[in-house]
Amino acid sequence: MPKNKGKGGKNRKRGKNEADDEKRELIFKEDGQEYAQVLRMLGNGRCEAMCIDGVKRLCHIRGKMHKKVWIAAGDIVLVGLRDYQDDKADVILKYMSDEARLLKAYGELPENTRLNEGIVGDLDEDDDNAGDDYIEFEDEDIDRI
Numbered sequence: 001m002p003k004n005k006g007k008g009g010k011n012r013k014r015g016k017n018e019a020d021d022e023k024r025e026l027i028f029k030e031d032g033q034e035y036a037q038v039l040r041m042l043g044n045g046r047c048e049a050m051c052i053d054g055v056k057r058l059c060h061i062r063g064k065m066h067k068k069v070w071i072a073a074g075d076i077v078l079v080g081l082r083d084y085q086d087d088k089a090d091v092i093l094k095y096m097s098d099e100a101r102l103l104k105a106y107g108e109l110p111e112n113t114r115l116n117e118g119i120v121g122d123l124d125e126d127d128d129n130a131g132d133d134y135i136e137f138e139d140e141d142i143d144r145i
Contacts (some may be wrong), residue, residue, distance in 0.1 A: 033092065034079055034081055035076060035078060035079075035109060036079045038073050045060060045066050046058060047059050047091070055087070057087055057089045058087060069094050077091050078093040
């Protein structure tokens with residue numbers, strides 16, 4: 001029987017996610033960076049995000065974060081803007097939910113930004129007309145049909 005020369009299975013390669021427990025310093029944006037909220041994940045290390053300056057950008061998740069920091073729709077991220085492409089950006093950092101709330105409290109994020117939402121996008125315009133989708137029938141109308 002051959003001797004096992006490996007150092008372990010895939011759980012060893014995966015490592016422990018110890019960074020979640022530690023409190024990290026809140027990082028604010030600098031010049032050439034912008035806050036954004038992820039609209040949807042596109043796959044292949046890319047996502048579509050709405051930046052705070054009102055521009056929708058295609059964002060590339062950097063390799064250091066890829067498969068280590070999981071980004072979902074609705075997350076607040078810090079993106080690095082490109083000088084040569086205005087419609088594309090690079091995700092530098094994902095803010096945890098408590099950090100995103102602090103950013104909103106400090107006035108870095110606008111007040112109309114929804115934080116704890118999984119689905120983001122065109123819901124803001126539809127909230128005013130939420131009751132318009134349903135038609136109410138009375139008993140007389142049902143009898144005629």
